[in-house]
Amino acid sequence: RYTAMLHRKPRRNTGSVKGVEKVFPATIDPLAYQPPDLFAEWLYYLERYGKSEEGLFRISGSVPIQNQLQHLYNTGETVKLEEYGAYEIAALVKSYLRQLTSPLIPFDLYDCFIAASLSIEQSGYMSNPITVASVVNIMNRGYRVTLKRLMQFLKNISDNFELNKMTAHNLATCFAPNIIKAPSEDMQVTVADYPFQLSLVVAMIVNYHEIFEILAEEDDDKGASDATLEKAELFKKHMEGKYRQKNVHEDVKKEMRSRYKTYRTASQLYIEHLKVNTPDFLASILRRYEQIQAGLFQLDQLEKE
Numbered sequence: 001r002y003t004a005m006l007h008r009k010p011r012r013n014t015g016s017v018k019g020v021e022k023v024f025p026a027t028i029d030p031l032a033y034q035p036p037d038l039f040a041e042w043l044y045y046l047e048r049y050g051k052s053e054e055g056l057f058r059i060s061g062s063v064p065i066q067n068q069l070q071h072l073y074n075t076g077e078t079v080k081l082e083e084y085g086a087y088e089i090a091a092l093v094k095s096y097l098r099q100l101t102s103p104l105i106p107f108d109l110y111d112c113f114i115a116a117s118l119s120i121e122q123s124g125y126m127s128n129p130i131t132v133a134s135v136v137n138i139m140n141r142g143y144r145v146t147l148k149r150l151m152q153f154l155k156n157i158s159d160n161f162e163l164n165k166m167t168a169h170n171l172a173t174c175f176a177p178n179i180i181k182a183p184s185e186d187m188q189v190t191v192a193d194y195p196f197q198l199s200l201v202v203a204m205i206v207n208y209h210e211i212f213e214i215l216a217e218e219d220d221d222k223g224a225s226d227a228t229l230e231k232a233e234l235f236k237k238h239m240e241g242k243y244r245q246k247n248v249h250e251d252v253k254k255e256m257r258s259r260y261k262t263y264r265t266a267s268q269l270y271i272e273h274l275k276v277n278t279p280d281f282l283a284s285i286l287r288r289y290e291q292i293q294a295g296l297f298q299l300d301q302l303e304k305e
Contacts, residue, residue: 023073025099030140035149038073041081042093043153050086051156052163057094057174061087066095097150097178104147105180109135113180117196117203129207132200136211147204148212150179155208172201 023038034040050056065088072079081089097104105113116131136144154175158168176197182190204211 021076024070024095025101026096027101028104028142028146030142032142033145035146039093039096039146040149042089042096043149045081045089046086046093047153047156049082050090051160053086054163054165056086056157056164056166057090057171058166059087061085061091066091070095094174094178097175103179103181104143104150106139106143107181107183109139110180110183112138113200114193114196117200129203129210132203132207133211133214147179150175151204151208151212154205158205168202168205169198171205172198176201 026036028036046056062085065084069079069084069088069092112135113132116135136147139147154168154171157164157166158171161167161170176194180197180200182193184190
C-alpha cells in the first residue's frame with residue numbers, strides 16, 4: 001500500500017494553486033481515523049530507507065531541496081521520494097509539523113500535558129505513563145492518531161540509535177518545538193516550559209507502547225472513580241477561589257483569567273473523559289497553575305521597577 005503511495009500525486013482540492021490542496025501549511029482533520037496520507041508516506045519512507053542514517057532529524061540537509069519539495073507539493077506536482085535523500089525528507093516531516101495551522105499538541109490541552117509532564121519529572125520517564133495517557137485519551141481523534149503514529153515512528157528510530165546516534169532525548173530535542181507550543185507568545189513562558197515539553201516528548205517515545213497501545217485503549221465505559229471526581233470538583237472550587245483573590249494587578253488578572261479558563265476546561269474534561277484513576281494528576285495541574293501565578297507576579301514586579 002505505502003510503496004504505491006510513494007509515487008502518487010497530492011490529493012486535489014484547494015490550495016496555493018487552483019484545484020490543489022495546500023500541504024504547507026496543512027490542517028489535520030480532527031475526526032480522521034488515520035494520519036494524513038502524505039505524513040504517513042514520509043514516515044514509511046524514512047522507516048524503510050533512513051532509520052540507519054546518522055543524525056537523522058539533527059542534520060538538516062539541503063535547504064534549497066527542502067524548499068523545492070514544499071513547492072512541488074503545494075503546486076500538485078508528482079514527487080518521487082526515492083529521488084531525494086533521507087535528510088531532506090526528515091526535514092520535510094519537521095516542517096510539516098511546524099507549519100500545521102494548529103499544533104499537534106492542541107493549545108486547549110497544553111497545560112494538561114505540561115501538568116502531566118510535571119508528574120514525569122517527579123517520578124521518571126519509565127514509571128508514570130498513566131497521566132500522559134489520560135490526556136492523550138481526550139485529544140480529538142485525528143490529532144491523537146497522528147501523534148500515535150509519530151511516536152511509534154520515533155520509537156522505531158530510537159531503537160536503532162546505535163547506528164543513527166539518535167536517542168529518545170535527541171529526537172525529543174528535534175521534535176518538541178515543532179509539536180508542542182505554549183499558547184502564550186511570551187518568550188519567558190516558552191523558555192520556562194521547554195524542559196517540561198522535552199520531558200513530555202521523551203516520555204511518549206520511551207513509553208510508546210504503554211501510553212498509546214495499552215492505556216489509550218481503555219474501554220469507553222470505564223469512568224473515573226467517585227474519589228477522582230470529587231478531587232476534580234474540589235480542584236475547580238480551589239481554582240475559583242484563586243481567581244477571585246484581591247490585590248492583583250489588572251494585567252496579571254487578565255492573564256490569569258485566560259489561564260483560569262484553560263484550567264477550568266481541563267478539570268471539566270477530566271471529570272467527563274478520564275478513564276483511569278490518577279489522583280496525582282489534578283495536583284500536578286494545581287502546581288502548574290501556582291507556578292504560572294508566581295511567574296506572573298514576578299514579571300509584574302519587574303515591569304513596575
